[in-house]
Amino acid sequence: MWQITGHDWVVTLLGNSIAQGRVSHACLFTGPPQVGKTTLALNLAQALNCDQLERPCQQCAPCRKISAGIHPDVRMIDLEYQALLREETPAQQRALRIETIRSLREQASLKPFEGQRKVFIIRDADDMTSEAANSLLKTLEEPPSHAVLILTARDARSLLPTIVSRCQMFGLRQVPTNLIEKELRARYKVDEERSSLLARLSSGRMGWAIATAQDDTVLKQRDDTLRQLALLPRMGRIDRLHYAEHLSRRAGSVRETLELWLGWWRDLLLIRSGCPEMISNVDLGPALEEQAAKHDLKDIVGVIDAIRRTKHQLELNVNPRLALEVLMLDLPSDSA
Amino acid sequence: MSHAFYRKWRPRTFAEVVGQDHVTQTLRNALKHSRIVHAYLFSGPRGTGKTTTARILAKAVNCLGDRVDRPCNECLMCEAVDEGRAIDLIEIDAASHTGVDDIRDLREKINFAPSVARYKFYIIDEVHMLSGSAFNALLKTLEEPPSHAIMVLATTEPHKIPATVLSRCQRFDFRPIPLEDMMARLRNIAVHEGLEVQEGALDLVARQSTGSMRDAESLLDQLSSYGGGEITLAQVQTMLGTVSSQAVKDLVDHLASCDVAAGLGQIGRAIADGADPRQLSKELVEYLRGLLLMKTTTLGPSYLTEEQRTEMARQAKSFTLDRLVSTIKLFNQATTDVRDASRPQLPLELAFVEATLSPEPDMESAATSHSAPGKKPPKRMEGEKTISGQVERRPSRFSQEAEAKPAPASVKEHGGAVTAEGAMAPLKRLQDNWTEILAAIKTSNRHVEAVIRDCPPASVEGDVVTLRARYPFHKEKLEEDRSRKLVEDDISKIMGQSYRIKCILGPSAGRQDPERADEMKSLAEDPVVKAGLELGGEIGGVQ
Numbered sequence: 115m116w117q118i119t120g121h122d123w124v125v126t127l128l129g130n131s132i133a134q135g136r137v138s139h140a141c142l143f144t145g146p147p148q149v150g151k152t153t154l155a156l157n158l159a160q161a162l163n164c165d166q167l168e169r170p171c172q173q174c175a176p177c178r179k180i181s182a183g184i185h186p187d188v189r190m191i192d193l194e195y196q197a198l199l200r201e202e203t204p205a206q207q208r209a210l211r212i213e214t215i216r217s218l219r220e221q222a223s224l225k226p227f228e229g230q231r232k233v234f235i236i237r238d239a240d241d242m243t244s245e246a247a248n249s250l251l252k253t254l255e256e257p258p259s260h261a262v263l264i265l266t267a268r269d270a271r272s273l274l275p276t277i278v279s280r281c282q283m284f285g286l287r288q289v290p291t292n293l294i295e296k297e298l299r300a301r302y303k304v305d306e307e308r309s310s311l312l313a314r315l316s317s318g319r320m321g322w323a324i325a326t327a328q329d330d331t332v333l334k335q336r337d338d339t340l341r342q343l344a345l346l347p348r349m350g351r352i353d354r355l356h357y358a359e360h361l362s363r364r365a366g367s368v369r370e371t372l373e374l375w376l377g378w379w380r381d382l383l384l385i386r387s388g389c390p391e392m393i394s395n396v397d398l399g400p401a402l403e404e405q406a407a408k409h410d411l412k413d414i415v416g417v418i419d420a421i422r423r424t425k426h427q428l429e430l431n432v433n434p435r436l437a438l439e440v441l442m443l444d445l446p447s448d449s450a
Numbered sequence: 451m452s453h454a455f456y457r458k459w460r461p462r463t464f465a466e467v468v469g470q471d472h473v474t475q476t477l478r479n480a481l482k483h484s485r486i487v488h489a490y491l492f493s494g495p496r497g498t499g500k501t502t503t504a505r506i507l508a509k510a511v512n513c514l515g516d517r518v519d520r521p522c523n524e525c526l527m528c529e530a531v532d533e534g535r536a537i538d539l540i541e542i543d544a545a546s547h548t549g550v551d552d553i554r555d556l557r558e559k560i561n562f563a564p565s566v567a568r569y570k571f572y573i574i575d576e577v578h579m580l581s582g583s584a585f586n587a588l589l590k591t592l593e594e595p596p597s598h599a600i601m602v603l604a605t606t607e608p609h610k611i612p613a614t615v616l617s618r619c620q621r622f623d624f625r626p627i628p629l630e631d632m633m634a635r636l637r638n639i640a641v642h643e644g645l646e647v648q649e650g651a652l653d654l655v656a657r658q659s660t661g662s663m664r665d666a667e668s669l670l671d672q673l674s675s676y677g678g679g680e681i682t683l684a685q686v687q688t689m690l691g692t693v694s695s696q697a698v699k700d701l702v703d704h705l706a707s708c709d710v711a712a713g714l715g716q717i718g719r720a721i722a723d724g725a726d727p728r729q730l731s732k733e734l735v736e737y738l739r740g741l742l743l744m745k746t747t748t749l750g751p752s753y754l755t756e757e758q759r760t761e762m763a764r765q766a767k768s769f770t771l772d773r774l775v776s777t778i779k780l781f782n783q784a785t786t787d788v789r790d791a792s793r794p795q796l797p798l799e800l801a802f803v804e805a806t807l808s809p810e811p812d813m814e815s816a817a818t819s820h821s822a823p824g825k826k827p828p829k830r831m832e833g834e835k836t837i838s839g840q841v842e843r844r845p846s847r848f849s850q851e852a853e854a855k856p857a858p859a860s861v862k863e864h865g866g867a868v869t870a871e872g873a874m875a876p877l878k879r880l881q882d883n884w885t886e887i888l889a890a891i892k893t894s895n896r897h898v899e900a901v902i903r904d905c906p907p908a909s910v911e912g913d914v915v916t917l918r919a920r921y922p923f924h925k926e927k928l929e930e931d932r933s934r935k936l937v938e939d940d941i942s943k944i945m946g947q948s949y950r951i952k953c954i955l956g957p958s959a960g961r962q963d964p965e966r967a968d969e970m971k972s973l974a975e976d977p978v979v980k981a982g983l984e985l986g987g988e989i990g991g992v993q
Contacts, residue, residue: 123688123689124722127675127676127689130675131675134677135704136675136676138668138671139454144794146792147792178830186605212546216546219546224897228690242550245545245579246939248546248576248579249543249548249579250545251543251575251576252543252575253543253546253574255457256457261631275495275496275662276496276576276606279496279497279662279664279668280668281668282454282668282671282672283668283672285690285691285729287691287721287724287725288721288795290722290724291722293694317792317793317795319792323689350984351984351985352981352984352985360590373793377793380793380796380799383800383803384714387710387714388710388711388714389714391713392714392715392718401460411710411803411807415800415803418796418800419800420547422796423606423900443978443980
């Protein structure tokens with residue numbers, strides 16, 4: 115049983131190739147964060163090593179070992195693994211380095227210890243340095259016959275084209291909203307209203323929906339953030355700058371806040387363009403309608419651009435307070 | 451485990467290498483006439499056959515068969531290379547052996563004679579990753595290796611190779627593989643693998659691979675897992691996340707009629723059906739590009755059927771050339787935007803909304819805006835003579851700029867009229883001609899012009915022109931005999947009356963410098979400045 119929601123075409127393709135015994139030696143899963151890339155990779159690793167006929171069975175010893183992360187022939191290559199290798203903390207790891215890939219190459223040359231295949235899952239392969247990525251090329255093209263490499267990445271274009279062309283690429287798309295909704299209700303016993311909201315908020319990321327369903331604080335925080343956002347247009351500039359300062363102090367949450375804002379303004383855009391059925395913040399419909407009436411499309415597009423710009427700047431390590439202050443000044447006010 | 455297609459179907463003779471005739475023919479001739487040199491550089495995009503050709507060359511030079519057209523693929527040496535166990539073919543992964551020590555090691559070993567073959571054959575793959583000192587350590591060996599050694603360097607990034615290395619190699623540039631060649635090759639593989647593939651599916655696979663054979667073979671490999679009968683276009687579309695051409699056409703129709711709601715709705719539906727937003731924007735760009743070709747050449751892209759052609763011609767009519775270009779730019783931006791990882795459809799939606807927004811506001815601002823020239827009504831009259839308005843429009847764009855140029859002068863005139871009340875007519879006249887005077891001074895002496903540009907005329911009394919300098923340095927400069935004479939001459943020449951100049955020191959008031967005043971005004975509009983003013987600041991000056 116493949117334990118993944120959506121992505122039927124991937125499951126079909128992989129299932130068939132497993133049944134025919136012709137799985138590619140290199141697979142690449144790309145897609146938005148938390149859409150199911152790693153889950154799929156682990157499932158594939160299970161299917162490659164499963165003892166049963168119906169692979170992956172999730173019952174046999176290899177399958178259970180892999181899902182517990184203790185199978186000796188399935189290795190997750192990520193920043194955590196690198197931290198172990200370098201005897202540092204995961205927080206110190208910025209990128210996957212060439213030594214890590216070299217260690218992968220060494221291990222790949224050894225025969226499997228107990229499984230059928232040695233599987234290496236390189237998680238977030240876009241974290242590789244250019245040296246590391248280049249040093250992977252030859253191995254990726256022609257690995258030893260017992261080795262399978264699985265890469266996951268957010269975006270194929272952030273990888274070297276030479277890497278992508280060596281892999282069978284599966285570009286995972288967002289999981290349809292109704293599927294997420296159904297899954298949340300069936301497997302995680304979430305009530306109807308909540309599952310519908312979560313499914314829409316997740317924008318197709320099953321992992322996010324599951325995590326949020328099990329953790330109330332995320333939704334509560336969202337409510338707080340959106341409430342403050344609703345107040346912003348009525349605030350004067352000075353108050354806004356204070357708010358920017360306040361936001362920038364809570365270092366970790368700036369990105370989530372901006373993400374929420376983006377969702378909010380996208381909803382305004384949709385309502386304003388006449389597609390209210392596509393919005394994601396379904397529980398706040400009336401408030402959205404009310405605000406949408408105040409802005410014209412051009413302003414909304416401008417705000418979305420400003421928020422995206424700020425997000426981008428934060429990724430480039432711009433001083434968060436400065437970036438947020440500029441954003442605050444860009445936001446329209448009710449009086450204007 | 452069976453091998454991936456791109457390994458299983460790796461060409462084994464020069465004839466099988468697709469789309470690189472300029473390389474393979476040269477190498478074959480060189481082999482025929484025994485003119486193989488000791489160092490080659492193969493460069494080109496991914497999946498075009500660099501490593502493959504290097505391996506075939508390795509077989510050819512060592513082939514034991516007596517055929518003219520080597521390699522024979524039958525002798526012991528050829529077999530050994532094919533199976534990857536040839537002891538004298540040394541394939542080095544330069545990307546993981548980047549250091550100078552690795553090259554030193556190579557230098558040491560290259561001197562030993564080959565153990566079985568005629569030549570010791572080195573393939574240094576991904577050579578662009580060698581460190582600078584490693585490249586330098588290689589130079590002497592590369593120039594004069596032992597007579598039994600041949601080296602092939604292969605890379606996708608030839609611009610990273612030092613010139614000293616380039617000049618020591620015979621360089622071959624591999625090209626992206628043409629669509630037809632790729633299709634033929636794929637068809638061939640499909641037949642041998644017992645796959646039935648729809649022609650349309652094959653076409654999409656080949657197009658998607660953008661000239662890389664390995665990409666195409668990977669995709670075909672992946673498709674072969676669908677199993678059960680013919681591989682259809684729909685299956686390829688599901689795999690790649692592309693949408694049907696009908697959906698793209700409809701979307702363009704919504705774009706033409708500026709129907710935002712319908713467009714966004716359709717994008718939403720396509721994504722719910724499993725389309726990849728980025729693929730969708732790529733397809734849109736491709737389609738709009740077709741319209742662009744249609745509009746400019748009236749023929750359009752060559753791959754169209756008659757039906758599509760008439761349909762696209764109809765759509766092309768509903769866009770002006772400028773709108774088409776700006777729309778393509780918007781969607782192209784959406785395909786390259788990687789910022790919205792967690793909401794991948796947002797760039798596409800935004801591009802769509804913006805593309806429907808832009809026509810109206812441009813109408814108003816067309817006169818001054820350079821970004822959207824051509825929305826101005828008179829333009830259309832100039833362009834109407836031909837269907838391919840491009841050629842006709844271009845000069846009009848320049849003429850428009852030329853029209854726009856005098857605008858600041860007229861603003862100045864206006865500003866001057868406010869300050870000059872009746873009696874100050876000579877000053878106004880001087881101010882009107884000031885740009886011309888500056889230009890004249892500039893042709894005689896640049897330095898003086900640079901100084902006087904910051905000294906606007908303050909008053910004219912009789913034949914004395916008073917200039918207001920902002921800094922003592924400017925005043926001193928202007929009072930030097932040479933520059934004063936120059937300025938006086940030029941002013942007199944243009945005003946048609948002799949003037950003397952006097953320089954006074956003082957802050958240049960914004961009022962007397964209309965350009966500055968405009969600047970101030972626009973500055974006060976700036977949100978940051980506005981906020982600053984709100985916080986109790988004031989504008990001290992513009993620098």
